[in-house]
Amino acid sequence: MMTAETLVEISDLNFSYDTRAILNGVNMTMKRGQVIAIMGGSGSGKTTLLKLIGGEVTPSSGYVKVSGQVIHELNRDALFAMRRKMGMLFQFGALFTDLSVFDNVAFQMREHSDLPESMIRDLVLMKLHAVGLRGAHRLMPAQLSGGMSRRVALARSIALDPMLMMFDEPFTGLDPISLSVIGSLIRRLTDALEMTSIIVTHDVQESLSIVDYVYFIADGVIAAHGTPEEVKVSKAPFVHQFVHGETDGPVPFHYPAQTYLKDLQLEKTVA
Amino acid sequence: MQRATLDLWVGLFVLAGIGALMILSLKVGNLDTYNGSGTYVIKGNFENIGGLKIRAPVKSSGVVVGRVADIQFSTKTYDAIVTMNIEQRYQFPKDTFASILTSGLLGEQYIGLDAGGDEAMLKEGDTIMKTNSAMVLEEMIGRFLFDKASEDDAF
Amino acid sequence: MPKRIIAGIQKVGHRTIEGIRRLGHATLFFLLVLLKSGTSLRRFNLVVRELYYVGVLSLIIIVVSGLFVGMVLGLQGYETLQKYGSESAVGTLVALSLVRELGPVVAALLFASRAGSAITAEIGLMKATEQLSAMGMMAVDPVARVVAPRFWAGVISMPLLAAIFSVMGIFGGYLVAVVFIGVDAGSFWSQMQSNVDFRIDILNGFIKSCFFGVAVTAIAVFEGYDSPPTAEGVSGATTRTVVTSSLVILGLDFILTAFMFRGL
Numbered sequence: 010m011m012t013a014e015t016l017v018e019i020s021d022l023n024f025s026y027d028t029r030a031i032l033n034g035v036n037m038t039m040k041r042g043q044v045i046a047i048m049g050g051s052g053s054g055k056t057t058l059l060k061l062i063g064g065e066v067t068p069s070s071g072y073v074k075v076s077g078q079v080i081h082e083l084n085r086d087a088l089f090a091m092r093r094k095m096g097m098l099f100q101f102g103a104l105f106t107d108l109s110v111f112d113n114v115a116f117q118m119r120e121h122s123d124l125p126e127s128m129i130r131d132l133v134l135m136k137l138h139a140v141g142l143r144g145a146h147r148l149m150p151a152q153l154s155g156g157m158s159r160r161v162a163l164a165r166s167i168a169l170d171p172m173l174m175m176f177d178e179p180f181t182g183l184d185p186i187s188l189s190v191i192g193s194l195i196r197r198l199t200d201a202l203e204m205t206s207i208i209v210t211h212d213v214q215e216s217l218s219i220v221d222y223v224y225f226i227a228d229g230v231i232a233a234h235g236t237p238e239e240v241k242v243s244k245a246p247f248v249h250q251f252v253h254g255e256t257d258g259p260v261p262f263h264y265p266a267q268t269y270l271k272d273l274q275l276e277k278t279v280a
Numbered sequence: 281m282q283r284a285t286l287d288l289w290v291g292l293f294v295l296a297g298i299g300a301l302m303i304l305s306l307k308v309g310n311l312d313t314y315n316g317s318g319t320y321v322i323k324g325n326f327e328n329i330g331g332l333k334i335r336a337p338v339k340s341s342g343v344v345v346g347r348v349a350d351i352q353f354s355t356k357t358y359d360a361i362v363t364m365n366i367e368q369r370y371q372f373p374k375d376t377f378a379s380i381l382t383s384g385l386l387g388e389q390y391i392g393l394d395a396g397g398d399e400a401m402l403k404e405g406d407t408i409m410k411t412n413s414a415m416v417l418e419e420m421i422g423r424f425l426f427d428k429a430s431e432d433d434a435f
Numbered sequence: 436m437p438k439r440i441i442a443g444i445q446k447v448g449h450r451t452i453e454g455i456r457r458l459g460h461a462t463l464f465f466l467l468v469l470l471k472s473g474t475s476l477r478r479f480n481l482v483v484r485e486l487y488y489v490g491v492l493s494l495i496i497i498v499v500s501g502l503f504v505g506m507v508l509g510l511q512g513y514e515t516l517q518k519y520g521s522e523s524a525v526g527t528l529v530a531l532s533l534v535r536e537l538g539p540v541v542a543a544l545l546f547a548s549r550a551g552s553a554i555t556a557e558i559g560l561m562k563a564t565e566q567l568s569a570m571g572m573m574a575v576d577p578v579a580r581v582v583a584p585r586f587w588a589g590v591i592s593m594p595l596l597a598a599i600f601s602v603m604g605i606f607g608g609y610l611v612a613v614v615f616i617g618v619d620a621g622s623f624w625s626q627m628q629s630n631v632d633f634r635i636d637i638l639n640g641f642i643k644s645c646f647f648g649v650a651v652t653a654i655a656v657f658e659g660y661d662s663p664p665t666a667e668g669v670s671g672a673t674t675r676t677v678v679t680s681s682l683v684i685l686g687l688d689f690i691l692t693a694f695m696f697r698g699l
Contacts, residue, residue, distance in 0.1 A: 063572055065568070065571065089574040089576075090574070092573065093573075093574045096572075099565040099569050100565070105561075105569075105570075106564070107557075116575075117573050117575070120573070120575045120580075162569075286483070286484060286487050289491045290490070290491060292491075293487075293595070294486070294490075294591075297490075297592075297595020297598055300598035300599040300601065301595070301641070304534060304602060305633055307624075308605060335635070
């Protein structure tokens with residue numbers, strides 16, 4: 010693992026919507042063959058980070074480098090060429106509802122290559138076999154359960170054997186069985202295809218069991234990072250609270266407010 | 281939906297649309313009798329054209345043989361020059377008589393052609409010599425009253 | 436009180452600026468769609484697919500409405516014209532009303548509520564469920580792949596639907612006037628034919644429907660692409676498509692009529 014090349018390099022990354030800062034000086038490095046989890050509460054800027062890597066938004070300052078190229082400096086064609094080497098699994102799969110499972114997986118092959126239909130058929134069935142849904146290739150997305158449609162989406166996003174996979178909340182809204190199926194698929198595919206996987210999630214238990222490295226993001230900065238083993242035994246208050254799901258701690262239970270007594274008008278205000 | 285079925289429906293739709301356009305053009309709009317290539321131009325000077333308009337039909341024995349293409353006022357002769365497009369297949373003698381008529385009592389006005397007996401035919405650009413102006417209602421009534429008055433005087 | 440007045444004026448100003456900004460966005464988007472139409476023309480089967488959803492599925496409403504509008508025109512026209520003893524002109528009345536105005540306008544209004552709203556809802560929903568983002572991440576431009584084929588399908592469908600509407604209407608008028616009431620069939624057709632001109636009436640009606648097709652589909656794809664990615668956002672955009680298209684159709688119809696038939 011030490012000798013593996015660095016695939017993604019994020020340096021001093023800042024991003025803000027209007028005047029609201031979302032990310033504030035983020036630094037990360039990700040190597041080939043690694044599964045990396047980015048964790049944090051809702052609205053902590055995790056999804057924005059994926060959009061920055063995918064080039065959907067431009068950073069205010071700093072940069073994201075993928076295999077040596079600064080993403081936001083690429084022109085449209087170069088960005089699209091780069092995206093062919095990336096895959097992204099959206100939160101609810103984002104399957105094309107007007108195409109069948111087979112056509113969904115075949116979509117990129119048909120758009121980006123002139124492969125004969127017979128070869129596309131073999132490739133699609135191989136990808137679907139990898140996620141265990143070869144038998145469902147005739148179904149329409151509306152006929153799939155949540156876990157199945159995410160597996161199809163996973164097959165679709167690895168259609169062109171990407172070097173970088175991004176997962177936006179892959180575990181949300183899944184039953185425990187589907188959840189561990191997706192989890193082990195991510196690990197297995199990462200190893201088999203020798204790619205890098207970035208998982209944005211707040212599901213601690215499942216992700217700690219499959220990842221190589223964890224970053225915690227809070228309020229736009231990296232609050233903590235380490236391997237799963239380090240994280241599990243970490244005494245840092247934030248990490249401890251997050252990993253063990255405690256209601257109060259550095260992340261307060263209460264939204265900032267004036268004192269309770271004052272709000273209930275029980276405290277006499279001094280005139 | 282199967283690709284073939286979809287193609288079939290779209291094909292039927294496009295054919296129906298083009299068919300509808302054809303019906304409108306040929307059956308309703310008379311495109312077949314209104315084409316610039318198969319016509320020749322003749323002119324006629326009228327003292328008064330009444331309510332004749334461009335595109336009004338030119339008829340002979342009630343059959344539409346052409347249409348009015350243009351109406352101008354001549355400052356030399358102080359009358360109206362009416363240009364007509366006549367279909368190539370209808371040839372008329374030189375001494376054809378053109379009059380402005382009205383279809384029905386209040387209907388639209390058209391030009392009626394009455395063929396003469398000349399051996400020579402009208403050619404492209406020729407002018408009809410014998411014309412008859414439009415009936416103007418006021419003049420008709422005026423003449424009628426005048427005649428009536430002179431009848432009364434006779435008694 | 437003055438504060439309220441100022442606030443009111445500010446509201447008007449804000450609305451105006453927002454309106455103009457949206458119009459600018461829509462125009463730029465329209466140009467973008469035209470610019471990225473290459474894919475649709477090269478892979479015409481994408482357009483054919485949309486022609487089914489936009490055109491074929493609008494056929495029933497167009498055929499039925501056309502038939503009824505024509506039948507009503509025939510009935511009303513006959514009732515009025517027979518007072519002047521010119522019931523044979525009913526063919527002219529039906530054909531001219533349909534070919535010049537009702538065909539293009541009513542067909543476009545129906546098209547906006549049937550196909551326009553469907554286009555907006557579909558694109559809006561694809562956006563809300565991140566299908567468009569997913570497509571972008573797969574290095575496929577959603578404007579070229581999703582929006583442009585729908586736009587061209589609409590532009591192609593509209594004149595065809597308007598022509599079908601007019602023909603069905605004329606048939607409906609014929610049915611009422613000739614078959615039910617008993618106007619002479621010969622004079623029905625001949626009066627129609629001698630009064631409807633190919634260039635002035637039919638060609639202009641056709642041009643009108645082309646304009647309406649561009650306007651309705653451009654509005655529909657823009658509203659869909661621009662809709663907020665939520666359920667309320669999509670439903671609001673769908674409503675706006677129908678309302679805006681209807682107003683644009685009627686306004687555009689007046690302008691086009693003024694140019695075509697008055698030679699302004």
